[in-house]
Amino acid sequence: MGVLFGVPDLLVLAGNVRVSLDIADIMRDLGHEVKILYSDIRETSEQYFGLNRIRDYYPIKNLNLSDFEKVRWEDYYVEVLARLGLYEERPQYDLFFTNYDPLAYVNEDVDFPEVFYVNWPDRPRAPSCEVWANSWYTKQRIFKRWGVPSKVVNPPLKTERYDPSPSFSERDIDVIGFGQLYFQKGFKALTPLYERGWKTYVIGADVKQDRPKVTQVVTNPTFSQITQLLSRSKVFVHPKIGEHFGIAVVEAMASGCAAVCHRSGGPLTDIILPDERYGLLFSSEEELVRKVGHLLSNEKTWRHYSQLAVERAKRFSYDKIKDEVKGLMDRRVGHERGIL
Numbered sequence: 001m002g003v004l005f006g007v008p009d010l011l012v013l014a015g016n017v018r019v020s021l022d023i024a025d026i027m028r029d030l031g032h033e034v035k036i037l038y039s040d041i042r043e044t045s046e047q048y049f050g051l052n053r054i055r056d057y058y059p060i061k062n063l064n065l066s067d068f069e070k071v072r073w074e075d076y077y078v079e080v081l082a083r084l085g086l087y088e089e090r091p092q093y094d095l096f097f098t099n100y101d102p103l104a105y106v107n108e109d110v111d112f113p114e115v116f117y118v119n120w121p122d123r124p125r126a127p128s129c130e131v132w133a134n135s136w137y138t139k140q141r142i143f144k145r146w147g148v149p150s151k152v153v154n155p156p157l158k159t160e161r162y163d164p165s166p167s168f169s170e171r172d173i174d175v176i177g178f179g180q181l182y183f184q185k186g187f188k189a190l191t192p193l194y195e196r197g198w199k200t201y202v203i204g205a206d207v208k209q210d211r212p213k214v215t216q217v218v219t220n221p222t223f224s225q226i227t228q229l230l231s232r233s234k235v236f237v238h239p240k241i242g243e244h245f246g247i248a249v250v251e252a253m254a255s256g257c258a259a260v261c262h263r264s265g266g267p268l269t270d271i272i273l274p275d276e277r278y279g280l281l282f283s284s285e286e287e288l289v290r291k292v293g294h295l296l297s298n299e300k301t302w303r304h305y306s307q308l309a310v311e312r313a314k315r316f317s318y319d320k321i322k323d324e325v326k327g328l329m330d331r332r333v334g335h336e337r338g339i340l
Contacts, residue, residue, distance in 0.1 A: 010038035156321035164256030253309035
């Protein structure tokens with residue numbers, strides 16, 4: 001099967017871009033032909049990497065540069081429609097996949113199979129295509145807003161690329177936060193931890209918004225820097241309220257960090273779970289400070305949650321999510337052939 005991926009805003013370090021690359025990687029791994037269509041929607045000065053350096057910032061397994069094609073943003077939508085058969089008798093592809101919101105309704109312009117991978121249901125009207133959700137939290141929001149069912153496919157992670165082996169004493173960073181430096185990520189919640197004397201880092205793509213007062217802010221790190229910093233850290237704090245999934249949480253857990261997340265969103269429903277089975281949750285600054293302090297002052301407790309974190313991260317491994325995607329694709333082919 002030929003699969004066209006619509007990822008116009010490719011050259012940024014964002015979760016929706018990364019999951020698109022991972023799903024494309026999985027599709028290629030499953031034997032499908034893949035093309036990733038991207039654009040110059042973003043000025044060069046606002047791009048975090050060039051295409052030829054993509055592996056420096058994010059590890060892709062099966063894709064190569066020939067799988068990517070650049071189209072001018074002004075022509076992008078027309079190019080997508082053309083490849084899906086609007087101007088030709090025969091479409092170039094068999095399926096269109098995107099998690100870019102403006103492309104969610106392509107199948108209404110061309111009667112063509114489409115999967116919309118939803119990070120968040122922003123539009124007031126539901127698309128008519130097949131809908132995948134990045135978390136159970138998002139699935140609930142999709143049904144509440146659009147009244148349509150969706151299939152949960154959590155973002156995959158190549159867990160083998162992260163190192164959980166350093167012990168408590170070998171980790172010299174007390175607390176770390178990781179994500180794009182938007183105000184909405186809430187990294188200022190880490191400042192009280194820094195003010196209590198804990199060595200506190202925040203790492204992520206610099207979108208020129210949020211610079212919390214912490215020991216160090218590391219902007220636009222390479223993938224190698226990310227994995228090294230996470231493996232040097234004892235506790236990972238994810239302060240965003242209503243995070244749609246939280247792949248950074250899983251990355252930190254795969255690195256052996258004990259995780260402390262806001263009691264909301266995907267970290268609550270999919271990763272840590274409401275009973276705090278795989279980490280700790282907080283709702284206030286006081287609760288955050290208390291739970292981080294408990295982990296940092298008690299190595300046995302830290303080790304317990306570190307081990308749980310590593311095991312939980314395996315639930316989102318590339319191979320497990322690949323099996324789920326394979327099942328969905330097999331069912332799709334079966335329906336098309338009239339055998340399911």
